[in-house]
Amino acid sequence: MVERETEAGTVSEIKGAVHKELKHDSAHKHVSGDAIYIDDMPEPKDMLHIYAAMSEHAHARITAMDLGAVKAAKGVVCVITAEDIPGHNDVSPFAGDDPLFADGLVEYIGQPIFAVAATSIEAARAAAKLAQVDYEALPALTTIDAALEAGSAIEPMQTMGQGNATAALEASPNRLTGSFRIGGQDHFYLEGQIAFAKPEEDGDVHVFSSTQHPSEVQHLVAHVLGTPTNAVTVEVRRMGGGFGGKETHPAMFAAMAALVAVKTGRPAKLRLDRDDDMIMTGKRHDFRYDYDVGFDDEGRITGMAIEMASRCGRSTDLSPAINDRAMFHADNCYYLSDVEIKSHRLKTHTVSNTAFRGFGGPQGMLGIECVMDEIAHHLGKDPLQVRRVNLYGGESRNTTPFGMTVEDNIAPALLDALAESAEYERRRAGVRAFNAKSPYLKKGIALTLVKFGISFTTTHLNQAGALVHVYADGSVHLNHGGTEMGQGLFVKVAQVVAEEFQIDVDRIKITATTTAKVPNTSATAASSGSDLNGMAALDAARKIKARLTEFAAKKYDCPKDRVTFRNNNVYVENKEIPFADLAREAYLGRVSLSATGFYKTPKIHYDRSRHKGRPFLYFCYGAAVSEVLIDTLTGEYKVERVDILHDTGRSLNPAIDKGQIEGGFIQGMGWLTTEELVYDEDGRLRTHAPSTYKIPACSDRPEHLNIELYKKGRNVEATIHRSKAVGEPPFMLANSVFLAIADAVSAAGDYKTRATLNAPATPEEVLKAVMSVKRQAKN
């Protein structure tokens, strides 16, 4: 309980109420090393270590595989291939096209072909090298362009739009076309993929998996083992980061560990090292973005055709929904009356790309933000003016290309507030003045916006469950289907329960997610973890509270509305009963103090065949101004200052939300600046360790990074305590860094041409663009 001074005198309130800044429940354990990850769990003495052997070819038939020497190697206990699978050889989320082990055909370098279980990981790894595998190489498609040309896709091209783009483009007074590339991104979670399986009685198995989606891992392990789902329990206390990379991929590793455990009767662990993790697991989709835009002399878009093509890799995975989300965000905050969006989902002989923070949204959104700057340059206007005239607003300008009405548009207000607080106009003039005097160092500045839709666009996934127990001593056990990956979901849901019972948050035990407590859950993804699980936990807590209220009213003979919960006590009329005492009395009175809770998101619907509907309950908004300094002789740059204004509604926990905004922004900055995935001609990833793949370091954090929550923020929809999701939207605030770099590059050619940058804007890419604008300025 904490005391608080108010005008009415001192009132006490519970510790950890909603809307209060509270540190992450495991923060101290994260830094001290006391937080237990799967690899920290004590290893049983007969435990086996698993190594998965990988394909060396991007596309080939396996003509022969002799594993005799592998099986005979020192320390090896068992070797498993496709033939050893008792159930189905598939670990795909829905499409049925992700074999656990290649069965005669390999389709990417890194595809598992068999696994070795041995007494040590060194022995398993050494044994795998003894395999004799004969391949017959087949032609491989490894790039977007090659797949597009060959018509190789994981599903047919999708189209979304409204109005008549072709006619509108023809009638437009101004018109621009362009094309650029957007790179992929490795998740680089600190804890790599890992699974630990323990055999149980009757062929059952208990799997500890670093997964955002325990129910799917459970389902797929059962599918591979050929058992009913109830033979498999999946548990995860926390992940050392997921970022979307642990939405579908963990099933593969969990299934291998479970197979070995069931087959040998010994516990088994599979932990990938960093190189293998980067080679074997899918990433953010890289895109090619082509546009044709028409606009009036104010820069208002009058017609637009967008064509996006993404590299999905060898299988379907979540690529349909990811590419749909790219289309859903191709408008960002801007009204497009006449637009056609085409989206190609290409099948290539590279690892199957997957969910990554923003789920395709960042790629779609970066496209139109770049187009805004192209239009501004063409008209000689400040890009902010062009953004302003294109904003959604008013009844005739509020329908998205997918037919949803934008009802909660705060983008104009956010833009104005940030432009003022960050002194955008004064600083833009300052940048121009600096550049006029500085021949080699150039500055750039950009303000970009974010509008991000919240809900799974696959409607049925928007459901969640929770389980709450109140013990007879008044302490509470909280469980729900959401998973903790560092984002602070667990503490937020605990705050919701603390608020409802009006007890201090430290009386609530946060517990590991397990399929044995809450069944049939969705992945913790789409930023909706706290929206969904917060509501489900609230539902459970309310059920118990209603029973306690009824019990107290009866026992103390008063109307139910005279029973209130406040400050760790229950008040019955004027009688004060500590919460713990009432819990004991209720137990003795034979009242059930355990309840499940459930929630499903209202209002949403979507017709995918027409790409029309209301896929989102609401939108999250944010805005950022970034200022950068580039060295035109080397292409190196520094992000000097960033100002962010972001809306999290009535934040459940402003401290956690600010952390998410900072982390998301920096991760987005990495995607657009230093993180470059390089595949060679054979489709082999050449950047599979921190030596060649550079994520942002502490020293890359902008020296001035001002993050403010939008103070008037309040969700117009009845979400949990009127909060808004925060996990993914801030990622796209980094678009401002990319456009600030492009602005600085343009300065190198005296703003005569605008730099068309491909992402990531590595120093090499920046230098190329500088040379190009300089050349064009001379002509």
Ligand code: MTE
């Ligand atoms: N924050 C941390 N620290 N670690 C993560 O892995 N994943 C992000 C985001 N923030 C992630 C994170 C992604 S991709 C999503 S979808 C959300 O958190 C998921 O959690 P939420 O729904 O509870 O916000």
Ligand code: MOS
């Ligand atoms: Mo996040 S990409 O939805 O896991």
